[in-house]
Amino acid sequence: MFDLTGKKALVTGATGGIGGAIARALHAAGAQVALSGTRQEALDALSAQLPGSVALACNLSDPAETDGLIGRAEEALGGLDILVANAGITKDGLLLRMKDEDFERVLDVNLGSYFRLARAASKGMMKRRLGRIIAITSVVGVTGNPGQANYAASKAGMIGFTKSIAQELASRGITANCIAPGFIVSPMTDALNEAQKEAITKSIPAARLGQPDDIAAAVVYLASDQASYVTGQTLHVNGGMAMI
Amino acid sequence: MSDVFDRVKKIVIEHLDADAEKVVENASFIDDLGADSLDTVELVMAFEEEFGVEIPDDAAEKIQTVGDAVKFISANAG
Numbered sequence: 001m002f003d004l005t006g007k008k009a010l011v012t013g014a015t016g017g018i019g020g021a022i023a024r025a026l027h028a029a030g031a032q033v034a035l036s037g038t039r040q041e042a043l044d045a046l047s048a049q050l051p052g053s054v055a056l057a058c059n060l061s062d063p064a065e066t067d068g069l070i071g072r073a074e075e076a077l078g079g080l081d082i083l084v085a086n087a088g089i090t091k092d093g094l095l096l097r098m099k100d101e102d103f104e105r106v107l108d109v110n111l112g113s114y115f116r117l118a119r120a121a122s123k124g125m126m127k128r129r130l131g132r133i134i135a136i137t138s139v140v141g142v143t144g145n146p147g148q149a150n151y152a153a154s155k156a157g158m159i160g161f162t163k164s165i166a167q168e169l170a171s172r173g174i175t176a177n178c179i180a181p182g183f184i185v186s187p188m189t190d191a192l193n194e195a196q197k198e199a200i201t202k203s204i205p206a207a208r209l210g211q212p213d214d215i216a217a218a219v220v221y222l223a224s225d226q227a228s229y230v231t232g233q234t235l236h237v238n239g240g241m242a243m244i
Numbered sequence: 245m246s247d248v249f250d251r252v253k254k255i256v257i258e259h260l261d262a263d264a265e266k267v268v269e270n271a272s273f274i275d276d277l278g279a280d281s282l283d284t285v286e287l288v289m290a291f292e293e294e295f296g297v298e299i300p301d302d303a304a305e306k307i308q309t310v311g312d313a314v315k316f317i318s319a320n321a322g
Contacts, residue, residue, distance in 0.1 A: 123289070126282075127286075168282065169282075171280070171282070172282070
């Protein structure tokens, strides 16, 4: 339905469940994809399944490496039209027990790397008068979640950041939007026991966890030419568990 | 007119879609040539690329006219 033929996309956190689904969906829609992550072997394995893709290992907690990633992607793909800032980490803990480094590291990897990637990517996008910046945030960035003050702060920060750059870049044909997943089937939710899963499912009107493909479909839409008038928004994909 | 002026003028005309006769030495990018704040950032980036010169933020803020740009580039380009 949405055709991304000829578009060039970078997906960070591509070896994760959601990141992998996003990369596959962009590729299936015709985009040429650069895959970024920290695990070279997993990147190579994914890249082998997606003809024309390139694997770019990068440690997003390193500012210099992060600054350089966009240039590497532009060089490998011959430009960059779509940035999907998907990589993120958690260091959960209750406020009273949260260490400085747990707070700072989550803010730095989730929000800091998004800032650096968006800054570098917007340069080329401004010149070409075309771009799609898509950040994968989280429902907890809007609702909050006990034990995740650092993570929720980073995700809320991504939303405010996106709204600001959306206003700065709109006149140059660049849109910036967030997608906020709810509970999505992943290694993280696999670790929950049956009682926990049941409690979560009860809080979701759709009565099930989401699939990575549910998020990927939203990315493909926001990346498409048809979404050129949508900017500064947060698209919640959560089965109705929070309606904002 | 200097070579630097001509090259600056060409970039300004292309980027701002400005009338050639309006791109004079004392023309202000914002007041006379219709640039917005983002245009001025883009112009500085274009000058950096064209002349292989780095324009630091504090210097970039002071470049408000075509002449300001020519003066900075003439003084700093290798």
